[in-house]
Amino acid sequence: MSAICGKWELCSSENFEEYMKAIGVSPENIDKAKKSLESNSKLVHEINGSGNSWSIKTTTNAGEKEIKFNLGEEFSTATLDGRPVKVTFSVDGDQLVEIQKGDGFETKNVRSVSGNELTAIMTGNGVQCTRKYKKI
Template identity: 55%
Template sequence: MANFVGKWELAESINFQEYMVAIGVEEEKRKIASQVLGVGSKMTHEFSVNGDEWTLKIWTQNGEKEIKFKLGQEFDSATLDGRPVKVMFNKDGDKLIETQKGATFESINERTVSGDELTMLMTGGGVTCTRKYRRV
C-alpha cells in the first residue's frame, strides 16, 4: 500500500455532478463543489502512513481537512459539504476502499494506483464517478 503515499492533484473528473445528486448534495452546495472540487481547482490529496495509522490530508480552495485512520476501524467524520458520516477504510488486494455511511446515503470510494496516477471510483445512489489524480 506504500504506492498510495504521496501527494496527488486532481486531473480528471467524470460524472461528478450526477454522483453528487445521487448522494443528496444540495443544489447550492453542488455549485460550490464544482468550483472548489473540480478539475483546475488544484484539489490535492496527500496520504502518509506511520506504523498502522494513515493520514489523509485534503486541500481545496476552501481550506484543508485532515483524516487519521486505521484500516478496518470505523470512525466519525463529515463529508466535504458538512454532513456527518461513519467512515471505514479497508484494503482489498491493491485497492484502498473507503466506505461512507450517512443518514440518507452510502458511498463506496475505491482507490487504485498505477504508476503516477491514482484513480478513485466513487459509487453512491447507483451512480459512479471517476476521479483521476496525478502524483505531484
C-alpha cells in the first residue's frame, strides 16, 4: 500500500456532478464544488499511512481539510459540504476503500494506483464517478 502514499493532483473527473446529486449535495453546494473540486481547481490529496494509522489532507482553492483515521475503525466527520457522516477505511489488496454513511446516502470510494496515476472510483446511491490524479 505504500504506492498510494504521496501527493496526488486531480487531473480528470467523470460524472462528478451526477454523483454529487445522487448523494444529496444541494444545488448551491454543487455550484461551489464545481469551482473547488473539479479537475482545473488544483485539488491535491496528500495520503500518508503507516500500519493502521493513516491521514488524508485535501487542499483546494477553497481551503484545507485533513482527516486522520485507523483502518477498520469507524469515525465521525463531515463531508466537504458540512453534512455529518460515519466513515470507515479498509485495505482490500492494493486498494484503499472508504465507506461513508450519512443521512439518506451511502458511498463507497475505492482508490488504487497504477504507476504515477491514482484512480478513485466513487459510487453513491447507484451513481458512479471516476476521478484520476497524477503524482506530484
